Amino acid sequence: MTNESNNRTETPSPSPSDTVWHTLSYPDVSQRLGVDPYTGLNAGEARRRLQQHGQNTIPEHRQRSLARIFVDQFTDFMILVLIGAAIVSGILGERLDALAIVIIVVLNGIIGFVQEYRADRAMQAIKKLATPTTRVLREQQVASLSTLDVVPGDIVLLEAGDLIPADLRLIEAVQLKVDESALTGESVPVDKQTDPLDDPKLSLGDRRNVAYKGTLLTYGRGTGIVIGTGLKTELGQIASLLHKDEDIKTPLQQRLAVFGRRLALAVLAICIVLFAVGVWRGEPPVLMFLTAVSLAVAAIPEALPAVVTISLALGARKMARKQALIRRLPAVETLGSVTYICSDKTGTLTQNSMRVEQMSVAGNILRPSAGRQPDSEADLHNPIHLFFLGLALNNDAKAQPEGQTLGDPTEVALYLAAVEAGYDKSTLESTNPRIEEIPFDSDRQCMTTMHRMPKGTISFTKGSPEKLFPLCQSMLTQTGPQSLHLDHLLEQAEQMANEGLRVLAVAYRQWDQAPTEMTSSTVERELIFLGLVGMMDPPREEAAKAVALCQSAGITPVMITGDHPGTAQAIASRVGIINKDTTVLTGQELEHSSPEELAQLVEHIRVYARITPTQKIAIVKTLQTRGEFVAMTGDGVNDAPALNQANIGIAMGQTGTDVAREASDMILLDDNFATIVTAVRDGRRIYDNIRKFVKYTMTSNSGEIWTIFLAPLFGLPIPLLPIQILWINLVTDGLPGLALAMEPEERNIMQRPPRPPNESIFAGGLWQHILWVGLLMGGVSLATEMWAYEADQGEWQTMVFTVLTLSQMGHVLAIRAEQESFIQRGPLTNLWVLGAVVLTFALQIATIYVPILNPIFHTIPLTLDQLGLCLLLSTIVFFAVETEKWVRCRP
Structure with a gap:
């Protein structure tokens, strides 16, 4: 069928349920699918079929809608309790407080929604990046395109190691074996063929001329016409089996999930004690209940799973940009x-840019230009001619119309050496066509092709010298076959290899008739050695x-x-x-x-x-x-x-x-090996940043717990109201924490030993940091309360509110590096953190000095002296952490 008829095909391509493909000859298959197997589909027809049949993918389980992600932010038990308590408070008369709490909870939910949506979107982007590619014939040219874009009628080129991209009716099968265990459960690879099969009711495993999507080509090569894509494949009929690997958590996510559950129980216990102590001291029960629940909501790091996922997924996307x-x-x-x-x-x-540097044939060192075109049958006894003939014919590299050569780099190097010597593969194949082959595999380390000659048949074998020499019985010289001097040849191969050359040996055998059984044991024996070829692949x-x-x-x-x-x-x-x-x-x-x-x-x-x-x-x-x-x-x-x-x-x-x-x-x-090292560097950076987020969040929560829990024990009133606790959680846990995920790598990141894989994220003093810095935050906040409360300053609660919030900003600036000081790190190396700190500071100042916000947050405008004192006290945490780093890292 011509390409012209292909272009005007408008009949929808049959689905696997319409036609019993394995009973048809491949010319019938190509005719029904409206494609010429020698040219393939053109771009317009491929585009039309993609619109008709859809992408070649099996849909995953249904993704959560945006509305569902948003609603899920409010299904947590403690959030529901807090909303319920706020409603009760409103009914009892504290309507402004109740409304403010609900608004803060909604804003928190919006931030959680954005985080989770970003995490989901990042994960979907990673999956799209991992889509494999397939080689297809389009408009007489081989194109490599996404497996998603393969359509019925496409001509797919297959070689060992390929994952079958769609259901294919095979039209060429050279020693082709397919592992169909994923589909049939049969563990032994199936030998494939191209002939039609008579029985229309054959089971999948017996349809030897069809290759199915999702199976693996383990040996040989072939070509197939796509007869089904996506859900119209056999694998698509059992698509539910593909969902078993969804939503797999990383080890870190699993450990943090367990930690989160344990932390939640501990925080709830603290909040129960806080509620009981507050009521015992005469505080209003509703206020204490709201305070306890607000503290529980703030102290449990609900953003942690989303931040970990975002950090890992965005890190993976950044790695993809680095190859x-x-x-x-x-x-x-x-x-x-x-x-x-x-x-x-x-x-x-x-x-991986091979080029032939040296050749040794019949004791002569040659360059590629030493060959010549055959001019008589006597050339079949000329070792130089046979050597270059073998390089050209025992080769799967192909010349493309635009002048490029497609194939394995080793094959391309041999192909170009033969062309330079005057041996054009396409010309030679017209008179010496390939009739059989035994593809290369890593165990034999050899490849053999058999060709029909004007008189008789010839086979060429190339492979590693150590594997090929034992298969040879003699070597060809200018005077004819001679006994094989194995020690001398091995020494010659060794000498070439020591010069950094990759060495292959070439041999041949002439046959009166091709063997009936084309196997390595029957064909790769009694060979006649021709020569060695050394290729350079520079570092x-x-x-x-x-x-x-x-x-x-x-x-x-x-x-x-x-x-x-x-x-x-x-x-x-x-x-x-x-x-x-x-x-x-x-x-x-x-x-x-x-x-x-x-x-x-x-x-x-x-x-x-x-x-x-x-x-x-x-x-x-x-x-x-x-x-x-x-x-x-x-x-x-x-x-x-x-x-x-x-x-x-x-x-x-x-x-x-x-x-x-x-x-x-x-x-x-x-x-590229260097890309592995780059990936290791990025992996270390990503883990470091997750660890910094955990350090920042848990220390901030620790500071809030210490402040509120210890105040009653010192005979002080509750230092923060529920709305203030929720506000601190909103502005400090959100943007500054997420900005830490953008932190660049530390200078010594590749000068330290690898991290043990089972090491806890809290190892290396992180637990101690969380406890002592949290206690310091709480101590500074309580000292502020003691001084201001004893001095009978009505603004004491506003000052505690401000000191605790800004102390956390000082902390996030100090922990950007494990060892470097803030100045050494560079204030401008992460503008995301700097911007988050400035924004948080501005919002906190707004709660103090914007009149409409004062009744909502129960704040009183501070004098400049009071604000200055708050700023000074807030820097204590910053300088304490900087001092800790200096003491820990000094020689």
Whole structure:
């Protein structure tokens, strides 16, 4: 079918329920869906189908409406009790107080609504950022687009490691295996085919020519036509199963939730005692009840869950802008605990811009231009010709119309070397078409393709020298096949690797007839060795600095690669992971090590070479048994178990497979090691800021409790009225607390050791700070009350109200840094905090000097001397905390 007919298709695409797709041949499938499988849909038709069928997504459980979020702010038991008490107070005649309390509660609810809405919106933004991409054929060009935008009729290109984006009728399947356990429960990957199946009632697991959304392509490659998207997929029919992971709380959120419940019980006990003591001393019961309930509402940090979520989610969004995409929110808070980063070499520590530097064929060192076009059948016995023919044909890289080359960087480097030598892949494939292939996998470390020749069949195999040499029976020279000098070849490969080159070996075999069974055991044997190719992938410029930063932060960087030990050692020494004389452990050596020996080795080994995915898991587990918190990078299908095992699994965004990305906690969008270090830095900053918010909020609440609870014990009247308690909670807990989430990192953030993952957020003296600074706040407030009350100054309650409010502002300015002074930190480095403090001060002054607010807040305008005294007393907390930091941090 032509693209023109594709454009004029207006018939709605059939849904999976309309057609039994697996019984149709793929030409019938493409005809029914109105698409030419060689060109794909055009932009206009794709846009129309997206409007018709909707996005390719399975809707989550229904989100709360804005109205519901707002109403939920007033369903807390203590809030309801406070509103009820205010209404009773109004009925008894205190109408102004009752109205003021209700207004303050509503304003508090609005702030809570904004916080929770921001948290929900930030979480939704994170989920959108994590949407995977899919390669589709559109207008004869391969395009990478969001899986959400895939539509029925799209031609999807698949390779090992892909997550199937929609239900597909396969039209090409090369050694293709799909793990359908998520859909059928069958743990063994299913071999796929393209031929139609006769039985229309086949079960899902028996439909071998269909690949289903949500399943994983574990081996091979293929192409499929989209026959169903979103809810019209088989997975969409059981969409309810997808909601099991919703609303997962991070470990910090869970611990703070438990703490919040315990704190609530403690505060309620204090408030009951306060109510009883006040009534016993003759205070009006209604006033004491309102005071006790107001204190309970103010002292329980109801904003804490929302602030934690906002901090984590906004931190994750900021990381995404720095090329680190967080898939699971707990990773944000645990990044600061990382002690080991186990990183791959290619593309992560290196530039992943391969170029061929050296080739060795039949004992000759070649450059790419040394090749020549074939001009006779005698060339089939020429090692140089066969070598470049193998580089061109045993290759999945593809030239794009705009001049770019699409494919794995190694494949692209080999493709370009062949082109420079005069071997154009597309031209050669017209006379030597690929008829079979055995794709690369990390266990075999080889790839084989089989091609039909004018006379007979030829197969080309490329792979790591150590894996390929044992498969060869001879080597081709200018005079014909000769016996294989294995020691000499290994020495040559070693020499190239020691120069920092990535080395591959190339071999071939001629066949009279292609084997009936295309497996590695039948095809990859009795090969004839052709030559070695060495590629350079230079280290990233920023890698050495990132490695040094890791080491200064108490994090041990480790290289784990499948590459040659010499190459690994050369790159690792250049980026500073090891010295040139440091030992490199190979997979073969690791294989013969006992668990006890490995436990000793991991303590000092920093580079592992020729490592298999299974051995990666062993290394991670061993480090974890030693108490290390491990981040591990990976990109292949077989890396998924190691990514799952690691405390933080990190997948590659550019070269990684969907399987690896699904198993990861974080995705490096630029595949850059330095991005991991940046993410660790941000993780530490985010946790620090959450800790500062907890410190600020809990200390402020502690100060309010001490002030109100101790006053009756000293024979003083209740220092604050309910409306004043609620006002302090409104203006001090809201903006200043949230502004702390915007605090920039501290200067020494990457010069301190990692935080133990199970360490309480109250560790490191936080509890002591909350108690003694809260007691200091209460003491200053009570001292103000004693002096003003004894001096018979009618403004005594206004002064206590002002001192307690402004003391909290001094506290928030002082705790912006754990070690630096306020001046060292820089007053203008967080304008959000400065603005929140100025606004809070202005609002507090308004309650004192705006006449209409005086009866509402029961305040009396202060004289300048009284206001000056309040300001002076309020600075005591600021200078006390600054002094504490100086004493704690001095040498």
